[in-house]
Amino acid sequence: MTTTSGLEVHGLNAGYPGRAVVKDAELAVQAGQVASIVGPNGCGKSTLLRAVARLHRPDSGTVRADGADIWHLSRRQAARRIALLPQTPRAPEAVTVAGLVRYGRHPHQGLLRQWSRADELAVREALEATGTQDLAAERLDRLSGGQRQRCWLAMALAQHTPVVLLDEPTSALDLGHVVDVLELVREVAASGRTVVMVQHDLAAAARYSDTVIAMKDGRIIAQGSPRDTVDEALVKELYALDADILRAPGDASPVVVPRSRTVL
Template identity: 85%
Template sequence: MHDHPTTAAATDARDTVPGLEVRALHAGYPGRPVVQDVDLTLPAGQVAAIVGPNGCGKSTLLRAIARLHRPESGTVHADGADIWSLGRRQAAHRVALLPQSPRAPEAVTVAGLVRYGRHPHQGLLRQWSREDEQAVRDALEATGTADLAAERLDRLSGGQRQRCWLAMVLAQHTPVVLLDEPTSALDLGHAVDVLELVREVAATGRTVVMVQHDLAAAARYADTVIAMKNGRVIAQGVPRDTVDEALVKELYALDADILQAPGDASPVVVPRARRKDGQPASEPPSPSPADSAPPSLTAAPSAATE
């Protein structure tokens, strides 16, 4: 693993307006509250990971921040602007969201996909420009996908495709980037590549918020861990002060040991087997005489012996 990259831009940004500020946010569906009373203040230039069990409101929170799901109450400010007071196109200049299972047009090339990231910057009075083309080139270079620009997206591996989707988000050029499970369905090697890239994105001064099911990965790559349960934030802070045995038990009803990773001492979650003294927690029933008899005496006769 590599140390987290930092840049002067990221450091300077942390001393100014918060990259993302959420206050008293409530969101849900008719008769079903999902997100309840969420408060967040996240600096620019850092990665925050939202963790928690399935159905706890993680994705709904991201959609409310991205101006895709209107909250019942509360406010969302991205780079100082109230997202829900802006039009959709203006909001897309502030916040970009990569959903968990994005769909691309059939046969689209990598370069074509990344160009979609510039759509919010187009309009009647502003057509495709050198600035847009440069943003696409920069995004391809930043994600290591420039050599794939002419390839069809549907012919790439899962890890390559995810880097291309991230390039599209970077081309949108927003101060806040939201990623819903960016490493889902990736093997360990590709997952690490994507998480390292997420760190590099934050190092440019952006605020990155990702939903992450892997608690160990969240603790390793995020500056802030946000733990949700039943629609509420029950804990948030730096990983080494937040991820502990009690949190794992509260979130997942699971006993675990928390170790320290070599190098940066980030928390490593080691679940305990649900056994006692090396034996299953509940003993199986005693075998019947038939179960304990030699197979040749209990098996039904074969056709050859009838």
């Protein structure tokens, strides 16, 4: 399960005092791929993502991003390899969209390296990639939810990391904006980056991901292509739900049709 680039996690255990949350996690996602972590509430998805992002120190195990062990790097060095968009990001009051996206360049700044033309180019490219260039002068808090989410994604892209982590990037969005964001995620991966996101919508994860990583009770119980991984047995094990699995027209991705709740 070794990759020369992308993201690798080996033997990762993480939790809080007296409570193990992530147990012996093993995963690998190649550069240019999208992986979705799915599973019931409280199964450890966000804790795993935070440990990968170096925001939560694991009890044991390794995380390698683009070939480097992130826990052997400085915080700034790690931030040049992994960008995280949390579930509920917060911005300074009255910040403009351009101001927000510029924050993505902070890991590249330092005493001997101030704002440069390369930084300005990275910001412009991120705004263009997310279709937010016309919003650059607008205040973030005056935009719609879908617009704000694209702006946050622009900030993550401006960080110019080979690995991008997204914690429920489509939560609270309507269906149209969900599709916009997920198609943008596919474009980010097509540029050669590795994208790992936490997803509650199993059907969306199956449609837009190369790999599905299923978690239950802190453990990864299945991972692989959506067609090979998402089936009736997995849905029942994850969600205690009986469901039919249909195939979407065009790409034959799995579509989950719930039937009834399983009596436990």
